[in-house]
Amino acid sequence: MTRDLTIAAVRLTPILVADPPLLNTQGVHQPYTPRLIVEVETADGITGVGETYGDAKYLELARPFAGKLVGRQVSDLGALLLLADEVAVDASRVLGRVDVGGLRGVQTADKLRLSVVSGFEVACLDALGKSLGLPVHALLGGKVRDAVEYSAYLFYKWAGHPEGVPSEKDDWGAAVDPAGIVAQARAFTDRYGFSSFKLKGGVFPPEEETAAVRALAEAFPGHPLRLDPNGAWSVETSLKVAAEIGDVLEYLEDPALGTPAMAEVAARTGVPLATNMCVTTFAEVQEAFTKGAVQVVLSDHHYWGGLRNTQQLAAVCRTFGVGVSMHSNTHLGISLAAMTHVAATVPNLHHACDSHYPWQSEDVLTERLTFDGGRVTVSDAPGLGVELDRDRLAFLHQRWLDDDGTLRDRDDAAAMRVADPGWVTPSVPRW
Ligand SMILES: O=C([O-])C(=O)C[C@H](O)[C@@H](O)C(=O)[O-]
Numbered sequence: 001m002t003r004d005l006t007i008a009a010v011r012l013t014p015i016l017v018a019d020p021p022l023l024n025t026q027g028v029h030q031p032y033t034p035r036l037i038v039e040v041e042t043a044d045g046i047t048g049v050g051e052t053y054g055d056a057k058y059l060e061l062a063r064p065f066a067g068k069l070v071g072r073q074v075s076d077l078g079a080l081l082l083l084a085d086e087v088a089v090d091a092s093r094v095l096g097r098v099d100v101g102g103l104r105g106v107q108t109a110d111k112l113r114l115s116v117v118s119g120f121e122v123a124c125l126d127a128l129g130k131s132l133g134l135p136v137h138a139l140l141g142g143k144v145r146d147a148v149e150y151s152a153y154l155f156y157k158w159a160g161h162p163e164g165v166p167s168e169k170d171d172w173g174a175a176v177d178p179a180g181i182v183a184q185a186r187a188f189t190d191r192y193g194f195s196s197f198k199l200k201g202g203v204f205p206p207e208e209e210t211a212a213v214r215a216l217a218e219a220f221p222g223h224p225l226r227l228d229p230n231g232a233w234s235v236e237t238s239l240k241v242a243a244e245i246g247d248v249l250e251y252l253e254d255p256a257l258g259t260p261a262m263a264e265v266a267a268r269t270g271v272p273l274a275t276n277m278c279v280t281t282f283a284e285v286q287e288a289f290t291k292g293a294v295q296v297v298l299s300d301h302h303y304w305g306g307l308r309n310t311q312q313l314a315a316v317c318r319t320f321g322v323g324v325s326m327h328s329n330t331h332l333g334i335s336l337a338a339m340t341h342v343a344a345t346v347p348n349l350h351h352a353c354d355s356h357y358p359w360q361s362e363d364v365l366t367e368r369l370t371f372d373g374g375r376v377t378v379s380d381a382p383g384l385g386v387e388l389d390r391d392r393l394a395f396l397h398q399r400w401l402d403d404d405g406t407l408r409d410r411d412d413a414a415a416m417r418v419a420d421p422g423w424v425t426p427s428v429p430r431w
Pocket residue numbers: 022023024101102103104200228230276327328329330
């Protein structure tokens with residue numbers, strides 16, 4: 001049977017999804033956060049889905065990029081990155097400083113383009129897999145594991161968004177001290193079976209956060225623990241924390257901002273350092289690896305330009321003896337499926353992956369993905385193995401249409417100012 005893999009249509013649907021009041025060093029998550037759902041339809045009527053960031057700066061690139069794909073083949077994956085280079089990035093979008101929501105290091109035109117491409121690459125792979133009757137992991141060379149392990153992503157959080165702010169309720173409660181963090185970890189374990197834990201730090205003074213990690217170590221002896229202040233600490237503070245809790249850490253994630261500071265910390269501690277801030281593109285690899293600044297890179301297909309680039313990153317890490325883990329921002333089930341497919345193919349992925357998915361009560365799928373013993377089973381169904389719920393998609397899109405623009409760009413500092421009008425993004429190092 002011949003198949004027509006020509007892309008006949010591309011649909012882009014920006015949505016707003018509920019997000020709990022999770023705290024990080026920049027502020028707090030908004031009650032609703034933007035995502036972009038990408039659909040690629042072949043001439044045969046097969047639809048592939050992808051998901052990426054939905055802020056205006058990504059939409060601006062996604063729209064012209066979508067126009068370039070019509071008439072091409074869904075199998076033409078190599079061309080995606082080249083086509084993306086043809087899409088102009090408005091200079092005002094390239095801030096030259098850490099971006100407000102993504103906490104992914106300094107924002108560049110390249111990073112914006114790669115994040116857009118990732119959603120389209122996943123949609124093309126989904127459509128191609130459905131056309132050929134093959135799962136995405138098979139298109140990527142085949143799985144080396146049947147399930148992918150995820151870690152519990154613990155956050156300091158408030159019980160709810162500020163009074164009077166429209167939001168969805170969550171049932172996690174508040175967590176603003178060690179006891180609250182341990183209770184949250186127990187809830188993660190009870191609900192999903194996770195056995196490794198990452199605490200998002202950079203929120204409270206380091207002594208409070210190390211106390212929370214100690215409390216976790218006592219409550220879950222021997223379980224892998226990570227602490228990630230998103231570069232909020234000085235080199236000296238990072239070293240102090242490493243000395244205090246290094247004995248219970250699997251790794252310390254981005255304690256200090258930027259490769260030179262990370263290299264200095266790494267030179268003076270035996271605690272492995274991980275990053276999703278100083279190595280986020282191939283261009284940043286050489287300096288960081290040759291300086292020994294990081295021992296683990298958190299891959300993220302949204303950052304790196306897709307699933308195939310994620311595999312290439314893993315190969316580069318293997319070459320340099322650097323470990324691989326996986327980063328996550330707020331995402332839905334399409335991305336979790338994509339993360340699981342690529343993670344299943346990476347032999348040197350030896351750390352449980354991060355995922356925000358448990359924090360997301362809303363999705364655009366007919367069936368949510370589930371964690372069993374902290375693991376997601378790798379689907380062998382054609383494509384990603386997920387199905388779009390068009391009614392939910394329309395509902396969440398309507399929320400985006402109804403928004404006056406306040407929430408269409410993630411801004412954790414602005415969300416914090418609703419509760420604390422004097423809040424300004426802390427300068428780095430904060431401690
Ligand atoms: O460094 C990380 O792991 C992240 O940046 C993940 C997320 O962005 C997280 O910090 C958040 O959403 O607040």
